[in-house]
Amino acid sequence: MSALFPPMFPALAAPTDRPALRCGPDSLSYEELARAAGALAARLAGVRRVAVWAVPTARTAVAVVAALLAGVPAVPLNPRSGERELAHILGDSAPDAVLAGPADELPAALGALPRIDVELGGGRDGVPSPPGDVDPESTALIVYTSGTTGPPKGVLLSRRAVAASLDALAEAWAWTSEDVLVHGLPLFHVHGLVLGVLGPLRRGGEVRHLGAFTPEGVARELGAGGTVLFGVPTMYHRLADALPDDPALVKALSGARLLVSGSAALPVHDHERIAAATGRTVVERYGMSETLMNTSVRPGGPPRPGTVGTPLPGVEVRLVEEDGSVLAGSDGETVGEVQVRGPNLFSGYLNRPEATAEAFDGGTAGGWFRTGDMAVREGDGTIRLVGRKATDLIKSGGYKIGAGEIENALLDHPGVREAAVTGEPDPDLGERIVAWVVPADPADPPADAELADHVARLLAPHKRPRSVRLLDALPRNDLGKVLKKRLPRG
Incomplete structure (x- = not known):
C-alpha cells in the first residue's frame, strides 16, 4: 500500500x-x-x-x-x-x-x-x-443524514476520519484482533457499517451480523465465542425484557467482554436491569455521522449510567453558551451545545458549501463543529447529553431544561413503558414541559399528577411535566431514535 x-x-x-x-x-x-x-x-x-x-x-x-x-x-x-x-x-x-x-x-x-x-x-x-x-483526505464514504431538518445531506467521510475514529475506539476499548463482534444493526449507517463492519476488519478480528436482531441471536452468537456486542437502546430494552426468562441470554451477556450502546441515550432503567441480571455494565459512546465517534465511557471504570464518558484520544470537546462563550466549569448543571474538533470530523456536505460553513464555528471545515446536541459536563469531566438543541432544550420559567433527564425519570416509573419529552409555547412559562407516554398497562395508565409528582421528587419541581399525553407507541427511525417532530400536534 x-x-x-x-x-x-x-x-x-x-x-x-x-x-x-x-x-x-x-x-x-x-x-x-x-x-x-x-x-x-x-x-x-x-x-x-x-x-x-x-x-x-x-x-x-x-x-x-x-x-x-x-x-x-x-x-x-x-x-x-x-x-x-x-x-x-x-x-x-x-x-x-x-x-x-x-x-x-x-x-x-x-x-x-x-x-x-x-x-x-x-x-x-x-x-x-x-x-x-x-490520499488520507480522499472520500471513503458518503453517508446521508436522516433528513430531520430538510432533505438528507451527504456527509463526506474521508479515509483519515474513518481510520482515526476506529483507532481511537480501539485504544479506548482495548479492541483487538481477538475480539468477535456481534450485532444486528443496519448497514447503511455509521454505527452498523463503519463501527460494526469496518471496525472489526480493521482490527483483524471477526464480525458476526445477525441479519435481523433477536435476543435469541444475541444469546447464540455471544454464547459461541462472541466477545463484544453493539446495539442501540431499543435492542438493549428488548434484551432487558427477555433476561428474566432466558438463562442462556443471561449467561451470554455475562460472558461478553464489552457491551456497547449508541445512536441514542440508553435509559437508566435499562442500564440497571441489565447490570442487575448479568453483572455487566453497558458502555455508552457518543457520535454522529458528521463526527464519527467523539466520546465513550471506558470499560472497567465505575458504572456511569446516563453519561457518554470522556473524549476519545485525539478528540476535543467543548460546551458553548448561546452567546458563543465557552463554558469553563464542570458543575453537572449548566447546559451548553457540544462542539467537537479532531481528525474524526467529516470533510463537509456534498454539494452544500453553505451548509458546511454554517456547521462550523468560524465557517471553515476542520474547526469546531456545532453538533446541535446539548449537554452538561460532570465534575470528573464526563459528558451527559440532555437532548438536541432544536427539540430537546426546553426554556421554562427562566430555566434551561434538557428533555433527556426528564425522560429517564419518567422511565423510572413502573407505569411507563416509553416516554418522550418536548416543550410547547406557554404564555406564562415561555415553554411548558409535555410528556408523551406509552403506559405499561394501556387499560390503567398512571395519572398525570402522579407522573408530575414522580418527576418533581426525582429531579426538581420546575422539571415536572405540565401536560401528559398517552400514545400507543413512539415514532422511531431505523436505529430506534425517537422522531419527536412526528409526534401528534396539539
Missing part, C-alpha cells in the same frame, strides 16, 4: 484462513474476503463513485470493502428509503453504478444505473494495489 497512508485493512494485505465475516448462511475468511473484494475492486477501475444497496448481508460488506480498496467513494443506500428520499440521494450523489447482490430486487429509481453484482467468490489475485498514493 501507499507510504502516504497505511492500508485501511492490514489483515487483507497478507490474508489467512482466520474468520473475518459471518452473516446468515454466508461466512468468509480473510483470504476469501480478500479474493472477493479484490475481484470486485478490479471491476471498479475508472468508476468515480458507487452506490451500495445496503441490505444486511455479507455482500454489502464485500461491496464497501471493495470500494475502499479501489479508492472509490461508496454511497450506502437505505433499502427502506421512500421514493422521494431515494431520488434525492441519487440525484445529489450521482453514482456511476450500484453494487448489489445478484438476488437483490432493486427499486425502479435505480433502474437507470449500471448494476454490478457482488459475488462472494473471487479470483486468485487477492487485494489489488491502490491507484497510486492514497
Whole structure:
C-alpha cells in the first residue's frame, strides 16, 4: 500500500484462513474476503463513485470493502428509503453504478444505473494495489443524514476520519484482533457499517451480523465465542425484557467482554436491569455521522449510567453558551451545545458549501463543529447529553431544561413503558414541559399528577411535566431514535 497512508485493512494485505465475516448462511475468511473484494475492486477501475444497496448481508460488506480498496467513494443506500428520499440521494450523489447482490430486487429509481453484482467468490489475485498514493483526505464514504431538518445531506467521510475514529475506539476499548463482534444493526449507517463492519476488519478480528436482531441471536452468537456486542437502546430494552426468562441470554451477556450502546441515550432503567441480571455494565459512546465517534465511557471504570464518558484520544470537546462563550466549569448543571474538533470530523456536505460553513464555528471545515446536541459536563469531566438543541432544550420559567433527564425519570416509573419529552409555547412559562407516554398497562395508565409528582421528587419541581399525553407507541427511525417532530400536534 501507499507510504502516504497505511492500508485501511492490514489483515487483507497478507490474508489467512482466520474468520473475518459471518452473516446468515454466508461466512468468509480473510483470504476469501480478500479474493472477493479484490475481484470486485478490479471491476471498479475508472468508476468515480458507487452506490451500495445496503441490505444486511455479507455482500454489502464485500461491496464497501471493495470500494475502499479501489479508492472509490461508496454511497450506502437505505433499502427502506421512500421514493422521494431515494431520488434525492441519487440525484445529489450521482453514482456511476450500484453494487448489489445478484438476488437483490432493486427499486425502479435505480433502474437507470449500471448494476454490478457482488459475488462472494473471487479470483486468485487477492487485494489489488491502490491507484497510486492514497490520499488520507480522499472520500471513503458518503453517508446521508436522516433528513430531520430538510432533505438528507451527504456527509463526506474521508479515509483519515474513518481510520482515526476506529483507532481511537480501539485504544479506548482495548479492541483487538481477538475480539468477535456481534450485532444486528443496519448497514447503511455509521454505527452498523463503519463501527460494526469496518471496525472489526480493521482490527483483524471477526464480525458476526445477525441479519435481523433477536435476543435469541444475541444469546447464540455471544454464547459461541462472541466477545463484544453493539446495539442501540431499543435492542438493549428488548434484551432487558427477555433476561428474566432466558438463562442462556443471561449467561451470554455475562460472558461478553464489552457491551456497547449508541445512536441514542440508553435509559437508566435499562442500564440497571441489565447490570442487575448479568453483572455487566453497558458502555455508552457518543457520535454522529458528521463526527464519527467523539466520546465513550471506558470499560472497567465505575458504572456511569446516563453519561457518554470522556473524549476519545485525539478528540476535543467543548460546551458553548448561546452567546458563543465557552463554558469553563464542570458543575453537572449548566447546559451548553457540544462542539467537537479532531481528525474524526467529516470533510463537509456534498454539494452544500453553505451548509458546511454554517456547521462550523468560524465557517471553515476542520474547526469546531456545532453538533446541535446539548449537554452538561460532570465534575470528573464526563459528558451527559440532555437532548438536541432544536427539540430537546426546553426554556421554562427562566430555566434551561434538557428533555433527556426528564425522560429517564419518567422511565423510572413502573407505569411507563416509553416516554418522550418536548416543550410547547406557554404564555406564562415561555415553554411548558409535555410528556408523551406509552403506559405499561394501556387499560390503567398512571395519572398525570402522579407522573408530575414522580418527576418533581426525582429531579426538581420546575422539571415536572405540565401536560401528559398517552400514545400507543413512539415514532422511531431505523436505529430506534425517537422522531419527536412526528409526534401528534396539539
